[in-house]
Amino acid sequence: MTNRFMLFVSAATAVASLLTAGPSPAYIKAPPKTLGSVCLESDHICVLKVEEVDAEKGVIHFKHVEQLKGKHDGTTIKHLVKPDLDDGTGRANGKPAKIILGWATEGKTAVMFYFTGGNSRGHVYIDGYWYWVVGVPDKPANWVAAGGEPTQLAIYCGTSTKLGDVVGRILKGEEVTIPVMSAENRADLFQGRGKVQDGRASLKIVGADTLDRIANRSDGKKPAVQKPEPGGKPGEKMPDGGKPGTIDKAALVGSVKAISADGKSFTLLLPPTEKTRESRPVEIQLTARTMITDGKSATKLAVGQSASVWLEKSAAKVASAVWVGKPTEKPGGKPVSGEKPNSNHQ
Numbered sequence: 001m002t003n004r005f006m007l008f009v010s011a012a013t014a015v016a017s018l019l020t021a022g023p024s025p026a027y028i029k030a031p032p033k034t035l036g037s038v039c040l041e042s043d044h045i046c047v048l049k050v051e052e053v054d055a056e057k058g059v060i061h062f063k064h065v066e067q068l069k070g071k072h073d074g075t076t077i078k079h080l081v082k083p084d085l086d087d088g089t090g091r092a093n094g095k096p097a098k099i100i101l102g103w104a105t106e107g108k109t110a111v112m113f114y115f116t117g118g119n120s121r122g123h124v125y126i127d128g129y130w131y132w133v134v135g136v137p138d139k140p141a142n143w144v145a146a147g148g149e150p151t152q153l154a155i156y157c158g159t160s161t162k163l164g165d166v167v168g169r170i171l172k173g174e175e176v177t178i179p180v181m182s183a184e185n186r187a188d189l190f191q192g193r194g195k196v197q198d199g200r201a202s203l204k205i206v207g208a209d210t211l212d213r214i215a216n217r218s219d220g221k222k223p224a225v226q227k228p229e230p231g232g233k234p235g236e237k238m239p240d241g242g243k244p245g246t247i248d249k250a251a252l253v254g255s256v257k258a259i260s261a262d263g264k265s266f267t268l269l270l271p272p273t274e275k276t277r278e279s280r281p282v283e284i285q286l287t288a289r290t291m292i293t294d295g296k297s298a299t300k301l302a303v304g305q306s307a308s309v310w311l312e313k314s315a316a317k318v319a320s321a322v323w324v325g326k327p328t329e330k331p332g333g334k335p336v337s338g339e340k341p342n343s344n345h346q
Contacts, residue, residue: 031132031149031152032123033155033206034155035155035156035178035199035201036201036205037206038155039171040206042069042114042123043070043114044069044070044072044113045068045167046064046065046070046072046077046111046114047066047109047164048062048063048064048065048077048109048111049062049065049108049110050063050104050105050106050107050110052106057080057140058080058083058097059080059141060081060104062110063076065109065164068167068171069167070289077142077143078138078141078142079124079133079143079145080141080143081104082097082144082145085146085148086146086147086148087148087150088147088148096131099148100126100131103126104126108127108160109160109164110124111124111160111164112124114135119135120135120143121135122143125163126160127159128192130148130150131145131146131147131148132145132147150190150191150192153180153189153192154180154181154182154194155199156179156180156199156201157196158179166178170202171288173202173203173298174202175202176201176202177200178199179196179197179198179199180196180199181197182196182197202298203298252284253270253306253308253309254268254271254282254306254307255268255304255306256269256301256303256305256307258303259301259302263286264285265285266283266284266286267281267282267284268283268284268307269282282317284309284318284322285317285318289312289320290318290319290321291320291321291322292324293321293323293324294323294324301322302324305325306324306325307322307325308322308325309323310322
């Protein structure tokens with residue numbers, strides 16, 4: 001992604017700047033309401049282990065263990081935990097810092113859901129607690145803890161060591177049963193002592209707010225428009241609302257002609273153009289990161305569907321996202337009129 005980091009003056013001023021500009025406040029003030037939502041909305045998800053703690057500076061050094069989604073850039077992940085963090089109620093006190101630093105001992109596991117590039121931010125889960133972070137230039141850490149998120153215990157409150165496995169299964173399209181904390185008594189939820197009960201999580205169990213945020217990133221940027229491949233439509237929006245640098249080409253638009261037996265690829269039949277004069281099949285690869293959606297929830301491909309495909313920047317024919325419409329009358333027919341790509345990047 002395109003990096004537009006602000007000049008670093010101090011961790012405090014960097015956090016203040018990030019909190020008053022861009023999409024971070026809206027994202028954090030209205031965090032994902034299900035574990036499926038946070039998996040769907042995050043560009044990157046990774047498993048971390050505490051490698052070292054500088055208690056004097058309040059810096060936790062993490063070792064990168066596994067990338068569940070997106071790509072790790074190789075940098076050491078360090079979180080600066082300041083003493084006066086917001087506890088999730090708008091009050092700055094020492095409770096979140098005490099919880100986070102009290103937990104941080106060598107070998108402990110954390111799971112981080114995050115965005116990078118210019119206005120980096122994310123959610124971090126440690127045993128029994130959530131907190132949110134913003135990205136800053138690496139002095140003395142590249143991430144700053146900006147506040148506690150105790151209400152997120154309502155989307156997951158189990159062990160952090162099991163969360164990585166749970167997220168991996170969710171990203172594969174599975175539905176899982178997870179421990180969540182009851183939100184009926186908000187006082188108990190904020191104290192982390194609410195009733196623990198079973199909840200369900202999957203990429204299909206997300207709220208309308210999640211789908212809206214995916215389709216319309218509130219970063220103030222106009223949707224990027226790029227020259228479409230043959231068979232595409234000029235002026236189509238990128239599936240993530242135009243976030244720069246994530247997708248190299250505009251959507252290919254056609255119909256699903258065939259799906260491989262292992263489900264790892266499909267054939268997209270592009271309609272005739274003035275240049276080609278005939279339909280053209282294109283083999284599209286699918287990965288665990290590919291989001292297949294009908295605009296309301298995750299779905300599965302079927303032969304005959306109209307489909308708009310966005311390709312990953314790093315690979316020519318690997319799908320980042322697939323938006324499917326109603327089945328066409330004949331495979332290879334034109335996409336259903338009125339369908340507008342509005343999916344998300346994985």
